[in-house]
Amino acid sequence: MSRRALKAINWAALAERIPESEKNVLAAFKTKSDLYLRKVQENPETAPKIDWTHYKKVISVPGMVDSFQKQYESLQIPYPADNYTATVEAQEKEAVVDIEKFIQESNKEIERAKGEITRIQGLLPISEMTMEDFKDSYPEYALDPLNNPTIYPHDPDRQPGSEKEEEKSSH
Known part of the structure; x- marks a missing residue:
């Protein structure tokens, strides 16, 4: 282990x-x-070096400096185990994959939106459209009295057979 x-x-x-x-x-x-x-x-980074020969000359107690030197040199300071780097790196790899997937999906959505913008820009302005032009441009929103007749006010929930209309008639 090392200090990082x-x-x-x-x-x-x-x-x-x-x-x-x-x-x-x-x-x-x-x-x-x-x-x-x-x-x-x-x-x-490392423990300081000690001049043991100097202390052997200065200290007169026999074996004391040798004992301290042996203990000092055998001293091992344990550093905490790195339990998180592998987990964080795995999460990073997953995030990179998710980001790439998101970018690809976003680019597809951008292309779809650009196509829709181009289509809308090619249409007549709504103020200049006739009902037939509107029906051709927006068939999902236009009234179609021949194939799908409706009654006034032409809201989907106020048509015969709709759930809200049936609730009103049952009360």
């Missing part, structure tokens, strides 16, 4: 991707991250 700290985070790129309402949360997170990074960097 991410040294470079592109905070500007993160700031571009989040909404304005979350900017203060990002600023607080950046402050905490910078504080943590400073604390990590204050301490050396």
Whole structure:
């Protein structure tokens, strides 16, 4: 195990991707991250080297320096196990797949919408249409007295046989 700290985070790129309402949360997170990074960097990566020969000359108690040296050199500081990197990387891969799928679906929807815009731009303005032109352009909305006769006010729920019309007549 080793001590690791991410040294470079592109905070500007993160700031571009989040909404304005979350900017203060990002600023607080950046402050905490910078504080943590400073604390990590204050301490050396490895334990400092000790001049044991100097202490053997200065300390007269036999075996004391040798005992301390042995204990110091056998000291192992355990770092916490990294249990999250693999999970985060797996989630990132899933997110990339979902994003690609969303982009493809969005591009299809954009193309469909562009086709609809082109179709609508090719139509006569509604103010200049006759009823026949409207029926040809919007058959799903136009009145069709020959194939689908309706009664005034021509609303779907006020036609004979509709659920709302049957509810009104049963009361």
